[in-house]
Amino acid sequence: MTAFLYSLRMAGDLLLYSAFAAFFAAALGGHPAPWILLLPAVCYGVSSCVFQHRLLRTVCGAVSLAGLLLVPGWADRAAYLPAALYTVYLTVQGEYSLSADRQMDLFLLFCKVYPIFAAALGVVWDGQVMLTVSLPLAIWTVLLQIFLMRVLRQPPAVYRDPLYLLGNAGLLGILGLLGFLVSRPAVLGAAQAGAGALYFNLVVPVLTIPLNLLAWLAEHLLLPAILALLRWIAAGSGNPDPEILTHLAEGSSSGRDLSSAGEPLINGTLVVYALGAVLLAAGCVLLFRRMLRKSGGTASEAAPAAARQSVRKARRRWPGFFLSPNARVRRAYGRYLERQAQHGVTRAPSETSLDLLGRTPFLDPDAEQQLRRLYLKARYGECATSQDAAAAERLEKALEQSEQDARR
Numbered sequence: 001m002t003a004f005l006y007s008l009r010m011a012g013d014l015l016l017y018s019a020f021a022a023f024f025a026a027a028l029g030g031h032p033a034p035w036i037l038l039l040p041a042v043c044y045g046v047s048s049c050v051f052q053h054r055l056l057r058t059v060c061g062a063v064s065l066a067g068l069l070l071v072p073g074w075a076d077r078a079a080y081l082p083a084a085l086y087t088v089y090l091t092v093q094g095e096y097s098l099s100a101d102r103q104m105d106l107f108l109l110f111c112k113v114y115p116i117f118a119a120a121l122g123v124v125w126d127g128q129v130m131l132t133v134s135l136p137l138a139i140w141t142v143l144l145q146i147f148l149m150r151v152l153r154q155p156p157a158v159y160r161d162p163l164y165l166l167g168n169a170g171l172l173g174i175l176g177l178l179g180f181l182v183s184r185p186a187v188l189g190a191a192q193a194g195a196g197a198l199y200f201n202l203v204v205p206v207l208t209i210p211l212n213l214l215a216w217l218a219e220h221l222l223l224p225a226i227l228a229l230l231r232w233i234a235a236g237s238g239n240p241d242p243e244i245l246t247h248l249a250e251g252s253s254s255g256r257d258l259s260s261a262g263e264p265l266i267n268g269t270l271v272v273y274a275l276g277a278v279l280l281a282a283g284c285v286l287l288f289r290r291m292l293r294k295s296g297g298t299a300s301e302a303a304p305a306a307a308r309q310s311v312r313k314a315r316r317r318w319p320g321f322f323l324s325p326n327a328r329v330r331r332a333y334g335r336y337l338e339r340q341a342q343h344g345v346t347r348a349p350s351e352t353s354l355d356l357l358g359r360t361p362f363l364d365p366d367a368e369q370q371l372r373r374l375y376l377k378a379r380y381g382e383c384a385t386s387q388d389a390a391a392a393e394r395l396e397k398a399l400e401q402s403e404q405d406a407r408r
Helices: 002-027 033-048 054-069 074-095 100-124 129-152 162-183 187-234 244-254 270-293 305-309 327-341 365-381 387-408
Strands: none
Touching: 002 074, 002 100, 002 270, 033 054, 033 074, 054 074, 074 270, 100 129, 129 162, 129 187, 162 387, 305 387, 327 365, 327 387, 365 387
């Protein structure tokens, strides 16, 4: 059952990636086959059964590279290769974590980035590919991430129970049926036609009423008034020429005709292909780096659900400009507590902040002490200054750096 959960976790990661990569592959002439992502997901799940043996789990992960033989076309292979390499990397590193917090981070990241991606590239590149290829994968990504967050927020003893997983899988199946219907071209076409009819038959007429009113006022009131004023000025100057206004439009006839331009110096198709390849490569690097950073460690799996939820508010990285110094200090301290919770250090209700010091060996004890003093000042005195907030954020980053150094 644990291998099944690991396979679902990898499928969620790869679906998130494929929602972006499949668009580029299809727009560049490929024919994406999302089912091929099942191969690295299954390989990752199988490798979790032998995670104690590095060689065996690496071999299991490397089997996902065989999917390159099943994918036709260079664009589809280029889109599949990062997914396979991501699986191999996780198996080599032995990263097998099941965390609701991690899935929530990925879900929020996807919800922030994908709408902008879909709106921008759907308009400037290929809206049909976005609707028929990328959007269905995005829907499946959302459904699977919701399923994983719902399951993994429970203690391990609960979410590894087959009956619990079966009940949640039924809910996922109902949502999946909705996703299947939305992914059908007929349903998408009907939705697109309905949206277009609603927009052009209702929204556009309503929005153009003020514009039509302004145009009528300009034509029947403003323009006659301006003409009368100009005739009055012309009559006062001794040159009552009723054709004086005809000279206002003569300046527009002296422009050059640009339609006779020569052949373009740059092949537009090659530029689009090159831009797509660059965006795909850059997106792969940024997305997988973010996934790996959110992977954290396996210790958070054993943390109680209450302890995981207690630090979620501190994970929100709002810009410091919008927060008070007290809030910035408390946020930095919350991230420090979260880092401890990721390594199995949780706070009991009877413990104070002093009891948490030194319980994570590789964190700098001096930085912990200083950060705690700033937290007490902000928490109970509510008199932290901007300098205190900046110092707390520096200490929090120093603790994060010490954790990264210890992992190396």
